[in-house]
Amino acid sequence: MRRKLRLFFKNLWQTLFFIDGKALHSALVILLLGLDLFIFITIERGISDALIKAPPPYIRYPQSCIELFTKPLTYERIEFFFLPNGKLAAPLCQKAAKLIQAIKKDQSYAYFSTNYFQKKDELQRLQRSIDTQMQHYNNTLLEKIAKEESGRLAKQKQRFYKQLQRIALLKKELATWPKAIHIAVVKEKLLPLLAQSKKLIIKQKERYTFTYPFIYFYTMLKFLLPLFIVAFLLFYKTRNASTIKTKALHLLSAHLLFITALPAIFYTLILIYDIIPKKFLALVLHRLYEWGVLYLGYYFLIFVAATLIGYAIYHILKRAPIIERAKRIKSMRFAKRQALNNGKCLQCGMKVNYYQDNFCQGCGNRLLINCPHCKSKTAKIASYCRHCGKNIY
Numbered sequence: 001m002r003r004k005l006r007l008f009f010k011n012l013w014q015t016l017f018f019i020d021g022k023a024l025h026s027a028l029v030i031l032l033l034g035l036d037l038f039i040f041i042t043i044e045r046g047i048s049d050a051l052i053k054a055p056p057p058y059i060r061y062p063q064s065c066i067e068l069f070t071k072p073l074t075y076e077r078i079e080f081f082f083l084p085n086g087k088l089a090a091p092l093c094q095k096a097a098k099l100i101q102a103i104k105k106d107q108s109y110a111y112f113s114t115n116y117f118q119k120k121d122e123l124q125r126l127q128r129s130i131d132t133q134m135q136h137y138n139n140t141l142l143e144k145i146a147k148e149e150s151g152r153l154a155k156q157k158q159r160f161y162k163q164l165q166r167i168a169l170l171k172k173e174l175a176t177w178p179k180a181i182h183i184a185v186v187k188e189k190l191l192p193l194l195a196q197s198k199k200l201i202i203k204q205k206e207r208y209t210f211t212y213p214f215i216y217f218y219t220m221l222k223f224l225l226p227l228f229i230v231a232f233l234l235f236y237k238t239r240n241a242s243t244i245k246t247k248a249l250h251l252l253s254a255h256l257l258f259i260t261a262l263p264a265i266f267y268t269l270i271l272i273y274d275i276i277p278k279k280f281l282a283l284v285l286h287r288l289y290e291w292g293v294l295y296l297g298y299y300f301l302i303f304v305a306a307t308l309i310g311y312a313i314y315h316i317l318k319r320a321p322i323i324e325r326a327k328r329i330k331s332m333r334f335a336k337r338q339a340l341n342n343g344k345c346l347q348c349g350m351k352v353n354y355y356q357d358n359f360c361q362g363c364g365n366r367l368l369i370n371c372p373h374c375k376s377k378t379a380k381i382a383s384y385c386r387h388c389g390k391n392i393y
Contacts, residue, residue: 015254019247032255039259043224047263050223054215055088061205065093069194069201075116075180078103078190090208092193092201099189106185116177123170126163133160213274220267224260231257336381346381354379 017024017032024032064082069092071077081100083089089097103109180186235257238250339346340354350362358368369380369392376387385392 012258016251016258019251032251035252036255036259039256040262043227043260043263046223047220051216051219052088054212054219055085057205057209057212059085059088060090060208061093061201062089065089065096066201066205068096069198073179073181073186073191073194075113078180078186079113079117090201090204092197092204096190096193099193103183103185103189109183109185112178112183113180116174119170119174119177123167123174126167126170130160130163130167213271217267217271220263224264228257228260228264231260333383336383340379340381354382 014021017029062083064077064080068077068081078100081097083093083097086094086097104113181191231253234249234253238246238253241247241250336346343351343353345352345360345362345365345367347365348360348363350360352360352367354367359366367380368377370376371378371385371388371390371392373390374385374388376385378385378387378392382392384390
């Protein structure tokens with residue numbers, strides 16, 4: 001596998017930066033790298049612009065819209081209803097936004113909502129003032145202030161009690177204040193839509209959230225695929241280039257094809273990640289939780305992890321003898337080269353002459369053999385014949 005990857009990257013490098021087996025000039029390499037960077041940035045920019053038509057779930061179904069349909073209707077939900085991008089929001093959210101705009105313009109609703117928020121703001125301001133005073137004074141000082149009948153502390157006590165009375169009054173008024181759902185214009189326009197579409201919008205959001213990775217990938221592919229096809233056809237048509245013009249086209253198409261393939265691979269990996277771990281696994285665990293056998297999911301995860309690690313161990317153990325044999329061969333070749341350079345017997349290390357001695361005088365090891373090609377005497381431990389230069393083995 002490692003050898004195949006090394007060969008693949010070697011061929012890729014030769015395709016991108018070699019012509020007729022010769023490396024390109026450094027100036028051309030710099031120009032091509034600059035072109036690659038420009039194409040990559042432009043493609044990413046184009047993909048980003050194309051993906052505007054595939055808004056993420058939080059834009060398609062904003063939290064304010066979901067809460068409007070699924071939670072109790074209050075003045076705050078109507079007043080602070082907001083769509084980050086109205087044109088990209090779901091039709092139900094857009095319809096609710098139009099109704100809310102019409103409701104805010106109604107005089108009866110405007111009167112109640114304005115007074116409601118005024119009282120709410122005053123209540124919060126007074127409550128903050130009380131909290132601040134309570135933080136600044138300890139229990140002893142508060143008891144002392146409570147006993148004072150005149151002077152500066154007495155005035156502070158009166159202001160403190162007035163604030164408490166006002167808070168109690170505001171809370172009472174707000175408790176009896178008509179709720180947003182009691183306003184006639186809200187009853188007539190907004191409540192029917194919320195009642196009819198509560199379950200529908202939840203289903204639509206779940207469906208859109210589940211299918212969004214596919215929508216995202218499809219939108220990206222619509223932009224990227226034509227460019228990839230053009231680059232591939234141009235690369236294929238100019239593969240047997242003979243003229244300088246066609247060779248230049250082949251080189252440019254190779255770079256365009258490579259740079260176009262990078263985001264395609266990246267977004268494909270994102271899609272696979274979204275489908276398998278995030279969607280499929282989450283769905284399986286959810287089902288197991290509903291059935292009350294969630295522990296089976298953990299068994300499955302343990303099984304998958306053990307299988308993957310087991311396969312890796314098996315692969316390593318299987319390749320260990322091959323790697324060891326390759327190391328021995330490499331070591332033997334190095335030992336033979338050293339023995340030949342130093343004029344020593346490979347078996348016993350005694351000084352020998354590989355050009356004259358047929359056998360080692362120390363151990364009787366054979367030193368010379370006949371070349372299978374030219375039949376001349378040559379060293380047995382040499383890789384190539386010293387007379388004809390051909391491989392002995």
